[in-house]
Amino acid sequence: MQAKRFEACAEKVRAPRRLDQASAKEPKVSSKMHHIKPQILKPDGKQRSGRGFSLEELKKAGLNIAEARKLEIPVDKRRKTAHEQNVNSLMAYVEKKKAEAKPKAKLATQSQLKKKAKS
DSSP: OOOOOTTHHHHHHHHHHHHHHHHHSOOOGGGGOOEEOOSSOOTTOOOEEOSOBOHHHHHHTTOOHHHHHHTTOOBOTTOOOOOHHHHHHHHHHHHHHHHHSOOOOOOOOHHHHHHHHHO
8 A cells, every 4th residue: 555645735835935945045155156167078068066165265365264164155175276256256255244244232331331320
């Protein structure tokens, strides 16, 4: 006897919602990475996205590996080349992240606390 899939109808509803939620999140830098050509060209000629940014590209963008990992930027230590397109996308991404960063709350000074206490 074949198993019934009663949850299939609910899955049809959930799947588009899941896609909408995923697309609503901010795009990561990896989506902007350049496409690389495979070493062996096959008839379909597919291109795939790279595995990460090179150390040279990070250095030109003013980042180190630790900062890149905190910003969820993929790093490929094996790569040696530095493409200007990647450096520009990294710099734009970092500027965007800094602009989005919330300013930290300032601590109240003693005089401000006294004024609030009097009010």
